[in-house]
Structures are given as C-alpha cells and as structure tokens.
Amino acid sequence: MIRVLIADDEALMRSGLQMILDLQDDIEVVAVVENGREAMEAARRKNPDVALLDIRMPDMDGLTATSAMTKLPSPPAVLVLTTFALDGNIEQALLAGAAGFLLKDTPPRELVEAIRVVMRGDAVLSPAVTRRVIELQRRQLSAHSGHSDHSKLLGRLTDREREVLPQLARGLSNADIARTLFMSEGTVKGHVSRMMDKLGVTNRVQAALIAFEAGVNDEQLGQGPVLRDDPADVAEPGER
Known part of the structure; x- marks a missing residue:
C-alpha cells in the first residue's frame, strides 16, 4: 500500500x-x-x-x-x-x-x-x-559555460555509469534502461544508486539536470578519463 x-x-x-x-x-x-x-x-x-x-x-x-x-x-x-x-x-x-x-x-x-x-x-x-x-537547460548552456564543474563530476563515473546517465536523462525507467543496455534491472539500480552518490544528488531528476547541463549525449560517453568498473556488475542494496 x-x-x-x-x-x-x-x-x-x-x-x-x-x-x-x-x-x-x-x-x-x-x-x-x-x-x-x-x-x-x-x-x-x-x-x-x-x-x-x-x-x-x-x-x-x-x-x-x-x-x-x-x-x-x-x-x-x-x-x-x-x-x-x-x-x-x-x-x-x-x-x-x-x-x-x-x-x-x-x-x-x-x-x-x-x-x-x-x-x-x-x-x-x-x-x-x-x-x-x-529548453531551460539549453538556454542556460547558451548563456554561460557551466560544463567544467559538471564535467569534473562526470569524470567520477565509471564507463557503465556513463552509459546509464544519458538513458536516465531521457526519462527512462530502470526497467527500460535495462532493456536498452542489455543489463538486469538490479544491475541498473546499483549503477543509478552509485552514480547519484558520486554526483551528489538525491534523486533522478537532479541527475538528469546535471546531464543536460553537461551536454551529455551518446557521442560523449567515451570522452575524458573515467574510473574503471568493478569486476562484477552487482546492485547495491536499496533502490533509487
């Protein structure tokens, strides 16, 4: 209930x-x-x-x-x-x-x-x-360059987390992200939870705003230094 x-x-x-x-x-x-x-x-x-x-x-x-x-x-x-x-x-x-x-x-x-x-x-x-x-994010990006700080935040993410972020920013649910990226839903939940902790946000919408402000798109996923994933993709306890 x-x-x-x-x-x-x-x-x-x-x-x-x-x-x-x-x-x-x-x-x-x-x-x-x-x-x-x-x-x-x-x-x-x-x-x-x-x-x-x-x-x-x-x-x-x-x-x-x-x-x-x-x-x-x-x-x-x-x-x-x-x-x-x-x-x-x-x-x-x-x-x-x-x-x-x-x-x-x-x-x-x-x-x-x-x-x-x-x-x-x-x-x-x-x-x-x-x-x-x-549209708000696009106007803000045009008005000032705010990419640098957000790019530093994105640099904390693993390869897998940087694949998940654009999907989250598009408004996809964990189940939809799992189907898109060929992961289990539990694995996606784990990536989302760790990603939000690294970005310093409390919910998915705030994470999506950072993605918009940083100009995240599919072409940017491989750019810049990123941390390596742990050997196993396992979900952490709890859901975000």
Whole structure:
C-alpha cells in the first residue's frame, strides 16, 4: 500500500485529489493538509511514501516544504503540483529534491500512475514540463559555460555509469534502461544508486539536470578519463 500525503491550500483541490486516490486499491491517503508547515508536521507523524505538494501555499510554500522533506530520516518522494508551468518553479522544485513536477490539469489516471512511478524510485514530469526543462537547460548552456564543474563530476563515473546517465536523462525507467543496455534491472539500480552518490544528488531528476547541463549525449560517453568498473556488475542494496 502506497501511503500518500496531500497538501494544497484549495479545499476543492484537496477533496478532488483525495477522491481520486481513495478509489485506488493500492493507495491510502494518510493526511490531507492546507499548507506547507502542516505538511511537514504530517510527514513527520505519518511517514508517507509519497507527498503531493502544491507550490503556492501559505505558511511555508511547497518548494520550502519539498527541500525540508527530502532531509527527513525517511523522506517521502515528493510530487509537486501547480497550476503554473513557470520555468523558475520547475527548476527550483527539481533542485529542492522533488521526484516529479505535474500540472494540476494532469488527467487523474496519469496522476495515479505518477504516484506509482515515484514510489518505485523513478522520476516523472508532465510532457509540457519536460519540454520546458530541456529548453531551460539549453538556454542556460547558451548563456554561460557551466560544463567544467559538471564535467569534473562526470569524470567520477565509471564507463557503465556513463552509459546509464544519458538513458536516465531521457526519462527512462530502470526497467527500460535495462532493456536498452542489455543489463538486469538490479544491475541498473546499483549503477543509478552509485552514480547519484558520486554526483551528489538525491534523486533522478537532479541527475538528469546535471546531464543536460553537461551536454551529455551518446557521442560523449567515451570522452575524458573515467574510473574503471568493478569486476562484477552487482546492485547495491536499496533502490533509487
């Protein structure tokens, strides 16, 4: 059972989300609150698996709450919900540690699936948001050269991890990456976990942002010094 926290300052939105989720056999709504501070208190008390947070809330907004929640001992995966697909909000939410960013007009079926996706440790973005993220990164790369620091981070990765990163940046799940690169899903999970530790990020979306900013593509996989893989490709405990 996936335990979900809902935080939104609009009563109608809270009721609608709860009604949609209560119809699901594998989802339980454990708390419904109206601001970020109440969301943090509920997250500590209820220990949800997934938190649905509105960005614009009184008494601690969703971005601040997202950043605070990701620092909890057992943090929930955060799905940020908003009416506004503003570039600044998208970037701030992802850098704060959100596992996904959805617009409030996302169809109910896609919202439910997004909860299941982030519960599995994958990231999710609305198609419109994905386009904005990519365009944002392209504009930033054109405006300033930020490759050097990120290139140093990528230099910490093994050959295999540098094969996995572009697939992750394209939004592929671990299962899809496994099929693409002819690995087991457990091996991919291990590579993703170690890769995120080396990049200093807490979720897959942040890793994808680094990939975009560094201009990672298939042609770059073999460039630059990289660490060698361990003799055996085995997954480490835990999933990312």
